Amino acid sequence: MEQRSLTLSPPELSEDALGFFRWGRVAGHVLVTNDAGDWARLSEAEFADLLAGRIADGHPRFAELQGKGFLRDGLDLDALAARMAQRNRHLRRGPYVHVVTLTVRGNAPAPALDAAGLDMTPETAAQVAEFVLQSTSPAVTVEFQGHTGEPLRNFDVLRHFVEVARTHNQRSTGKTLRLRVLSNFTALTEEIAEWLIANEVLVTTSLDGPAALHDWNRTWKEGSAHADVVRWLDYFQRRYAELGRDPAQWHVEALLTTTRRTLDAAREVVEEYATRGLQTLCLRPLDRARFDRDTWAAIGYTIEEYLEFYRRTIDHILEANRRGIVLAERTASIILTKMLTSDDPGAVDFQSPHGAGTGQIAYNVDGRIFPSDEARIVDAMGESFFELGHVRSLSIQDIVRHPTVRAIAAASLLDAQPMCADCWNKPFCGFSPVRNFITQGDLFGQRPHCVECKEHLAISTRLVELLTDDSDATRQETLKRWTAGSVHTPTDGRAFPESP
Amino acid sequence: MAAQDSTQESRLGFSLGTDHISFEVDETVYPLEAVYGACYLFLEKCFVYLSRSATGAVDVRLTSREAASPAELDQLAGAFANELLSQVTRLRLSQATARIRDYYTAAALRAAASAPSVDDLLAELEAEELLEDPLEIMVPWEEKHGTKQDETEPK
Amino acid sequence: MSERITFDRSLYLPEAVEAAAAAYTDHARIELTPGADAVVAVISDVLEHDPRLVAHAFCNHALHETIARRRQAAVDEAG
Numbered sequence: 001m002e003q004r005s006l007t008l009s010p011p012e013l014s015e016d017a018l019g020f021f022r023w024g025r026v027a028g029h030v031l032v033t034n035d036a037g038d039w040a041r042l043s044e045a046e047f048a049d050l051l052a053g054r055i056a057d058g059h060p061r062f063a064e065l066q067g068k069g070f071l072r073d074g075l076d077l078d079a080l081a082a083r084m085a086q087r088n089r090h091l092r093r094g095p096y097v098h099v100v101t102l103t104v105r106g107n108a109p110a111p112a113l114d115a116a117g118l119d120m121t122p123e124t125a126a127q128v129a130e131f132v133l134q135s136t137s138p139a140v141t142v143e144f145q146g147h148t149g150e151p152l153r154n155f156d157v158l159r160h161f162v163e164v165a166r167t168h169n170q171r172s173t174g175k176t177l178r179l180r181v182l183s184n185f186t187a188l189t190e191e192i193a194e195w196l197i198a199n200e201v202l203v204t205t206s207l208d209g210p211a212a213l214h215d216w217n218r219t220w221k222e223g224s225a226h227a228d229v230v231r232w233l234d235y236f237q238r239r240y241a242e243l244g245r246d247p248a249q250w251h252v253e254a255l256l257t258t259t260r261r262t263l264d265a266a267r268e269v270v271e272e273y274a275t276r277g278l279q280t281l282c283l284r285p286l287d288r289a290r291f292d293r294d295t296w297a298a299i300g301y302t303i304e305e306y307l308e309f310y311r312r313t314i315d316h317i318l319e320a321n322r323r324g325i326v327l328a329e330r331t332a333s334i335i336l337t338k339m340l341t342s343d344d345p346g347a348v349d350f351q352s353p354h355g356a357g358t359g360q361i362a363y364n365v366d367g368r369i370f371p372s373d374e375a376r377i378v379d380a381m382g383e384s385f386f387e388l389g390h391v392r393s394l395s396i397q398d399i400v401r402h403p404t405v406r407a408i409a410a411a412s413l414l415d416a417q418p419m420c421a422d423c424w425n426k427p428f429c430g431f432s433p434v435r436n437f438i439t440q441g442d443l444f445g446q447r448p449h450c451v452e453c454k455e456h457l458a459i460s461t462r463l464v465e466l467l468t469d470d471s472d473a474t475r476q477e478t479l480k481r482w483t484a485g486s487v488h489t490p491t492d493g494r495a496f497p498e499s500p
Numbered sequence: 501m502a503a504q505d506s507t508q509e510s511r512l513g514f515s516l517g518t519d520h521i522s523f524e525v526d527e528t529v530y531p532l533e534a535v536y537g538a539c540y541l542f543l544e545k546c547f548v549y550l551s552r553s554a555t556g557a558v559d560v561r562l563t564s565r566e567a568a569s570p571a572e573l574d575q576l577a578g579a580f581a582n583e584l585l586s587q588v589t590r591l592r593l594s595q596a597t598a599r600i601r602d603y604y605t606a607a608a609l610r611a612a613a614s615a616p617s618v619d620d621l622l623a624e625l626e627a628e629e630l631l632e633d634p635l636e637i638m639v640p641w642e643e644k645h646g647t648k649q650d651e652t653e654p655k
Numbered sequence: 656m657s658e659r660i661t662f663d664r665s666l667y668l669p670e671a672v673e674a675a676a677a678a679y680t681d682h683a684r685i686e687l688t689p690g691a692d693a694v695v696a697v698i699s700d701v702l703e704h705d706p707r708l709v710a711h712a713f714c715n716h717a718l719h720e721t722i723a724r725r726r727q728a729a730v731d732e733a734g
Binding site for chain 1: 541
C-alpha cells in the first residue's frame with residue numbers, strides 16, 4: 001500500500017475565553033449556534049478570532065457575540081437559561097395534540113378487523129373525549145381523522161365526541177378546546193359542512209396541486225377529485241366570510257402529498273395554492289417505509305431529488321409573496337420560529353426530546369392509545385410495540401410516564417445522540433424515533449442514514465442562506481412573517497399530519 | 501491531551517489501498533472521543549473499522565462504499581483528517597464549558613418544569629420549618645410528643 | 656465461507672457488538688466469542704447479499720452501537 005501524509009494545522013483555541021457553542025459551514029461562512037438558539041454567521045477569519053479568544057472589547061463582532069452568549073466575558077447564564085426554558089416550555093405543558101382515528105373504513109384495503117371494529121363507537125368516543133381533557137395543557141387540539149382518509153364516514157360519533165367534550169369542558173376543565181377534522185371530502189355533505197361551521201370545527205383537506213396532478217394521485221390513494229375539493233374549499237371560505245369570521249383563524253388548510261410528478265410541478269403547485277386562497281403549503285417528503293415496492297417505483301424519489309424540489313418551491317413561494325400573496329411554507333415556518341424567536345412552535349417532530357406521548361397522543365378506533373399517530377400506523381402494519389394501553393384503563397399521567405414514552409424521549413434527546421450533539425442545527429431540529437424504528441429497525445437509528453436529518457439540515461441551511469442574504473429586504477420581511485404567531489400558520493396541531 | 505498551538509503543525513500519515521485508507525491515530529493528540537466523533541460522521545459514505553496495532557494508537561480504516569480512484573481516496577483522507585481536527589476542538593470546548601452547560605441546563609429545566617400543582621405547594625408548606633410559629637400551634641400533637649418523623653429533604 | 660472480525664474491547668463495547676449481531680440475524684449467522692481483550696465475530700451463511708458487504712455493514716453497526724451507548728452512558732452519568 002502507498003504511504004502518504006497530511007499536514008494538519010490545528011486551530012488556535014482559547015477555550016477559557018468562550019461560552020459553549022456548535023458550528024458548521026453554511027454558504028461559505030461559519031455558523032455558530034448555542035443551546036439558547038442564538039446564532040451568528042462569521043467569516044473564516046472571524047471564526048478563527050473567536051476560537052483563539054481574540055474577540056474582545058473593540059472587535060467589531062464583540063457586542064453581538066457577547067450578547068448572544070458566545071463569549072465567556074460577560075456571559076449571563078441566567079439569561080441563557082431563561083431563553084432555553086422558553087424554548088422548552090413544552091416540557092411542562094402536557095399533551096396538547098390529540099389525534100383521534102374515527103374509522104378505518106375507506107376505499108383502500110382496511111386492516112383485518114370485523115365490521116364492528118371499523119368505526120369508533122360512541123362509548124369509546126366519550127371515553128376519549130374525557131381522557132383528552134385530563135391533560136394539564138391549558139389548550140388542547142383534537143384532530144379527527146380516518147385511517148385511510150375520511151373520518152366523516154363516522155360523522156355521528158364525531159358529533160357525539162364534540163358534544164361530550166364541550167359539555168365536560170364547560171362543566172369542569174375550562175380549557176381552550178380546538179377541534180379540527182382532516183377530511184378528503186368524499187363523505188362531506190352540505191348538512192355536515194354546516195354542522196362543522198356552526199360547531200366551530202376547523203377543516204383540513206388534501207390538495208395535491210392543479211387538477212391533473214391532484215387527480216393522478218387519486219389513482220393510488222383515495223380522495224375527492226380536484227373539482228370536488230375546490231368546490232368545498234370555496235364553500236367553506238364563502239360561508240366563513242358570510243358569517244364574518246376572522247380569516248386569520250377561519251380558513252381551510254390543505255395538505256400536499258409530494259409524489260414524483262409533483263417534483264416537476266413546483267410552480268404549478270404554488271400557483272394552485274395561491275389561486276385557492278390557501279395560506280399555508282406544507283412540504284414533506286413521502287415516507288418510503290409506508291409503500292410497497294411497486295407503488296414506490298411509481299411515485300417515489302430520493303431525498304436529494306426532494307430537496308432540490310424544496311429549494312425551487314420555496315423560491316416560488318417567496319416570489320408569490322412578493323406579488324402580495326399570503327402563503328407560507330409550514331416546515332420553514334416551524335424552523336424560522338425556532339431561529340428567530342424563543343418560542344416553541346409546538347411541532348413535536350422538532351422537539352428535543354420528541355413530543356410523542358408528551359405533546360401528542362393518538363387514539364385508535366378501538367380506544368387503544370399510542371404516543372403518536374405514526375406509532376398507531378406502525379401498529380396497523382402489524383407491530384404492536386408502541387401500544388400504551390386502552391383509554392378505559394389508563395390516565396394521562398400513565399401515558400406521560402409510560403416506559404415506551406420514556407424510551408422515545410431518551411432516544412430523541414439531541415444532546416445525547418452522536419452527530420446531533422455536535423450539529424449546528426441542533427437548537428432548531430428534532431427527529432422521530434418512531435420513524436427510525438420504521439426505517440432502520442430501532443429507535444435511535446444511525447444518524448448519518450436518517451432521511452429526516454438530511455431534510456432538516458438542508459432546509460435549515462437554505463433558510464440561513466436566505467436570512468443572511470441582505471440583498472432582498474422584502475424576502476427578509478416575508479421570512480420573519482412566517483414565524484408562528486405572526487402569520488396564519490396553525491401551531492397547536494401536528495406539524496405534519498398525513499394528507500387525508 | 502497534548503497542547504495545541506497554531507504554530508505547531510502536525511503530520512498525520514495514512515496508507516492508501518485500492519478501496520480504502522488507513523490512519524494510525526495517536527490518542528495523545530486525537531483522543532478516542534474525537535476519533536469516534538469523526539468516524540461517526542463517515543458511517544454513511546464509508547465502512548469504518550477500528551483496531552489497535554500499538555498502545556495509545558487507534559488504527560482507523562475507511563473503506564469506500566463505491567469504487568473510488570486514488571484521488572478520491574486522497575480527498576477522503578483529507579476530509580477525515582479535517583474532521584478529526586474539528587472534533588478535537590469540539591471536545592476541548594465541550595470539556596472547558598461543562599460546568600457552564602450543567603448550570604444553565606439545570607436552571608432551564610427547573611424553570612421549564614416549575615409550574616407547581618396544589619399538591620406540590622402543600623408539600624412545600626409541610627416541609628418548611630415553622631419559624632413563624634413559636635408556640636408550635638401548627639405542629640401536630642404526635643410530632644410534639646410522639647416519635648419524631650423522618651425529616652423530608654428541603655426542595 | 657466465513658469472515659472473522661476482531662473487535663478490540665478498548666474500542667468496541669462487547670454489548671454493542673452483541674446488539675449488532677442481534678440486528679443482523681436476518682442477514683447472516685454471526686457467532687461471537689468474547690475474550691479478555693476482544694470479541695471475535697465469525698460471520699457465515701450470509702443470505703442474499705455480498706458477504707463482504709454484510710461484514711462491512713456489521714462493523715459499521717457495531718461502531719454505531721458503541722458510540723451511541725457510550726454517549727448515552729456519559730449523559731446518564733452527568734445526571
